[in-house]
Amino acid sequence: IIGGVEISIEKAPWQVSLEVNGYNFCGGVIYSKNIIITAAHCVYDKLLNDLSVRAGATTHNLGGSVVGVSAISLHEQYDNIIATNDIALLLLSSPLRLSKFVQVIPLATEEPSIGSTASVSGWGYTNGPTSNRLRSVNVDIVARAECLKVYGEKVFIRTSICASAPGKDACVGDSGGPLVYQGQLVGIVSHGKGCALSTYPGVYANVPTLNKWILRTASVLHQDEE
């Protein structure tokens, strides 16, 4: 997170840390007590047995509760070269215990209007002294035409949404984490050219346009578990 502030997990209790061998490498979002939403590029090359999810922790790699992953569903149209449809669901091997620090977030069904201020959080690169604590920053929803112009129609598709603010952005390591507007999940950190470059907004998986995919895929995962 570039240009943000430290927050405690109670301010973003839907945020989780994805870990391999106890090491944080991406973020994720609590969809239900059994299902995490993340970026496909975070998990497409991972072995199930190596992956774990830490919930309820402010400091990455410390505290909260750690749970294993029993299944991964990648978006069928995820493109690992250009990161379109960069979304995946993880089925947890045991349910999360919800608390003040561990909460589900509802999905937005409509895109916020241009200029709406949303917030993004994570343990990623800060462009400053490294912090092990969760950080958050406010970014504004950018007009689709603007992102189409800079990223092109192959990369910036209907299921993408972008956001930016001067000196503020998500960055490496924040991928898979939440973009939140009015208490609802509107995006999943995906990619961008650099971080906080003035002409290149951050690109997110567009949750309102992926809503049906998330519901359908989650219901299949929930069934598989029974």
Ligand code: 4AZ
């Ligand atoms: C990354 O490499 C990454 N500025 C994530 C987000 C952004 C850029 C890169 C957005 O994981």
